[in-house]
Amino acid sequence: MKETSKDEDSWDQRDNMKSSHHPYYSLPRLITFFFAFFSVSYFLYSLQFLYSPHSSSSSCDTSPIHDSARQAQALPPPPTQTTLHHIVFGIASSAKLWHHRKNYLKVWWRPDRMRGVVWLDKPPPPPPQRDVADGQDDLALLPPVKISSNTSGFKYKNPKGDRSAVRISRIVSETFRQLDGREMRWLVMGDDDTVFVAENLVRVLSKYDHNQYYYIGSWSESHLQNIYFSYNMGYGGGGFAISYALARALERMQDRCLQRYPGLYGSDDRVQACMAELGVPLTREPGFHQFDVYGNVFGLLAAHPITPLISLHHLDVVEPIFPKTTQFQALQRLRAPLELDSASLMQQSICYDRIRSWTVSVSWGYAVQIYRGIHLPRDVETPSRTFLHWYKRADPAGFAFNTRPLTKNLCEKPFVYFLSDAAHNASTNATLSEYVLHGVPSPDCEWKIADPSRIRRVEVRKKPDPHLWDKAPRRNCCVVLPTKKKFAMEVNVGECREDEIAELR
Ligand SMILES: *[C@@H]1O[C@H](CO)[C@@H](O)[C@H](O)[C@H]1NC(C)=O
Numbered sequence: 016m017k018e019t020s021k022d023e024d025s026w027d028q029r030d031n032m033k034s035s036h037h038p039y040y041s042l043p044r045l046i047t048f049f050f051a052f053f054s055v056s057y058f059l060y061s062l063q064f065l066y067s068p069h070s071s072s073s074s075c076d077t078s079p080i081h082d083s084a085r086q087a088q089a090l091p092p093p094p095t096q097t098t099l100h101h102i103v104f105g106i107a108s109s110a111k112l113w114h115h116r117k118n119y120l121k122v123w124w125r126p127d128r129m130r131g132v133v134w135l136d137k138p139p140p141p142p143p144q145r146d147v148a149d150g151q152d153d154l155a156l157l158p159p160v161k162i163s164s165n166t167s168g169f170k171y172k173n174p175k176g177d178r179s180a181v182r183i184s185r186i187v188s189e190t191f192r193q194l195d196g197r198e199m200r201w202l203v204m205g206d207d208d209t210v211f212v213a214e215n216l217v218r219v220l221s222k223y224d225h226n227q228y229y230y231i232g233s234w235s236e237s238h239l240q241n242i243y244f245s246y247n248m249g250y251g252g253g254g255f256a257i258s259y260a261l262a263r264a265l266e267r268m269q270d271r272c273l274q275r276y277p278g279l280y281g282s283d284d285r286v287q288a289c290m291a292e293l294g295v296p297l298t299r300e301p302g303f304h305q306f307d308v309y310g311n312v313f314g315l316l317a318a319h320p321i322t323p324l325i326s327l328h329h330l331d332v333v334e335p336i337f338p339k340t341t342q343f344q345a346l347q348r349l350r351a352p353l354e355l356d357s358a359s360l361m362q363q364s365i366c367y368d369r370i371r372s373w374t375v376s377v378s379w380g381y382a383v384q385i386y387r388g389i390h391l392p393r394d395v396e397t398p399s400r401t402f403l404h405w406y407k408r409a410d411p412a413g414f415a416f417n418t419r420p421l422t423k424n425l426c427e428k429p430f431v432y433f434l435s436d437a438a439h440n441a442s443t444n445a446t447l448s449e450y451v452l453h454g455v456p457s458p459d460c461e462w463k464i465a466d467p468s469r470i471r472r473v474e475v476r477k478k479p480d481p482h483l484w485d486k487a488p489r490r491n492c493c494v495v496l497p498t499k500k501k502f503a504m505e506v507n508v509g510e511c512r513e514d515e516i517a518e519l520r
C-alpha cells in the first residue's frame with residue numbers, strides 16, 4: 016500500500032526549508048541552493064494543481080475551512096491514502112464464549128497496528144487454569160475489552176431470537192463514541208469468530224470515500240437466508256464496514272431507530288433497517304465471507320471469486336480449512352502466504368498440462384488441484400459443492416451463487432494438494448509455495464490418461480503482486496513448467512501475458 020510519509024506533509028516541508036538557510040556563500044552551495052529553491056517552488060506550484068478543490072479526489076480529511084483561514088493557509092493538507100491506521104474495529108463477543116473465541120482474534124489481530132474494541136455483555140469469568148500462564152500475554156495480544164451499556168430499556172419481541180441482538184447492534188454507536196475524533200475513516204464490525212485479512216480490507220476500503228455514506232459488506236451464501244433477511248444487508252459475521260460520515264449519521268439516530276424494530280431477529284438486520292431509513296444501500300464486496308454453510312468449505316476457497324479475500328466466518332461451524340489440523344492451526348498455516356502476498360491469497364488460476372492432458376487449478380497460498388482430462392475454465396471457476404446448505408434440508412438451488420455437484424465418476428475426481436510451506440526467494444524475487452498431495456483418489460479409473468497420483472508435490476512460483484487490485488479484476492494465468500524433479504510438478508503463476516488465456520493449444 017502507498018503510505019504518505021510525514022515528509023510529504025507540506026507544513027513539515029516548509030519548516031525544513033527555513034532551517035536549511037545557512038549563511039555559507041561558496042559557489043557550489045549557492046548553485047545547490049538555487050537549484051533546490053527552484054525545485055521546491057516548482058513542487059509546491061504543482062501541488063496547488065494536484066490538490067486544488069476542483070481536482071481533489073475528495074478523499075482527504077480536510078474539515079471545512081473558513082474563507083479567512085483559507086486565505087492564510089496557502090495549501091490544504093494533501094489527501095492521504097487510507098491505511099490500517101484509519102480503520103476501527105468493533106468486535107461482538109460475550110462473556111460466555113470470550114475465552115474460546117479470543118483465539119480467533121489472536122490469529123489476525125496486530126495490537127501495534129490496529130485499533131478497536133471487543134464488546135462483552137458482562138465481565139468475563141476468570142480464564143481457565145491452562146490459560147492463566149499466558150493471561151498476561153492476552154492483554155498485550157488482544158484489543159481492549161469493554162462492557163456494553165445496559166439495553167433493558169429497548170423492546171425486543173422476536174420469539175426465536177435473543178435480545179442480545181440489540182446490544183450487538185449498538186456496537187456501531189458505542190465504538191463510534193469511543194473513538195470519534197481519532198482519525199477514524201471506517202468502522203468495521205465483526206464477530207469473535209471472524210478472521211479478517213486486514214491488508215485486503217484496506218485495499219477494498221481505500222477505493223471508497225469515507226466522507227460519503229457507504230455501507231459495505233456481503234450477503235449470505237444461503238439464498239433462503241437472504242430472502243428471509245435481505246439482499247440489502249451486510250451480514251455481521253462476514254463483517255461490514257461503515258464509512259465515517261455514515262457512522263456519525265447512524266450514531267445520531269440508531270437508538271431511536273432500534274425502538275421501531277422490536278420484532279426483528281438479529282443485530283445486523285437492525286443495522287440494515289436503520290440503513291434503509293437513512294436510504295443507504297449495501298455496497299457489495301464479495302470478499303466478505305459469512306460462511307452460512309456446513310462441512311467443508313474447500314469448494315469455496317479453491318474457486319474464490321476474482322476479488323480480494325477479506326474475511327472468513329463460522330470457523331467453529333465448518334471443518335478446519337486444512338485436513339488433519341485444528342482450525343486454529345489451519346489458520347496459522349495461512350500466515351506465511353498472507354505475509355508474502357496477501358493480495359493473491361486464495362486467488363485461482365487455471366492451466367493445462369498438454370502432454371499429460373491434465374487440468375491444473377491453483378488457489379494460491381491454499382491448494383492445488385489436478386484433474387484428469389480437460390475441464391473448461393467456466394466449470395473450474397465454479398465452486399464444487401463440498402459443503403452443505405445452512406438449512407440442511409434445502410436443495411442445491413438454495414445457494415446465492417453458482418455451484419457444481421461433486422462428481423461421482425472416479426476418473427473425474429481431482430487430486431488435491433494442500434499448502435505445506437511458502438517462502439520468498441530473494442534471488443528470483445518470487446515466492447515459492449509448496450503443496451502436498453492429500454489422500455489419493457481411487458486408482459480404479461480406466462481412462463487412458465496419465466495418473467496424477469505420481470505427483471506428490473506441487474511447487475508454485477509467483478512474484479508478489481501488491482498492486483493486483485489496483486487494476487481491473489482478472490484471474491492470474493498459470494503455466495506448467497517442465498521439470499526434472501521426481502514426483503513433483505512445477506507451476507508458474509502470474510499476471511497473464513499479452514494474448515495469454517486459459518486454453519489448450
Ligand atoms: C439495567 O437497567 C434496568 C432498569 O433500568 C435495571 O433494572 C437493571 O438492573 C440494569 N441491569 C444491569 C446489568 O445493570
Ligand SMILES: *[C@@H]1O[C@H](CO)[C@@H](O)[C@H](O)[C@H]1NC(C)=O
Pocket residue numbers: 440441442443447
Ligand atoms: C532461489 O532460486 C534460485 C534460482 O531458481 C535457486 O537456485 C535457489 O536454490 C532458490 N533458493 C531457495 C532458498 O529456494
Ligand SMILES: *[C@@H]1O[C@H](CO)[C@@H](O)[C@H](O)[C@H]1NC(C)=O
Pocket residue numbers: 444478479480481
Ligand atoms: C521485487 O518485487 C517487488 C514486487 O513485485 C518489487 O516491488 C521490487 O521492486 C522487486 N525487487 C527487485 C530487486 O526486483
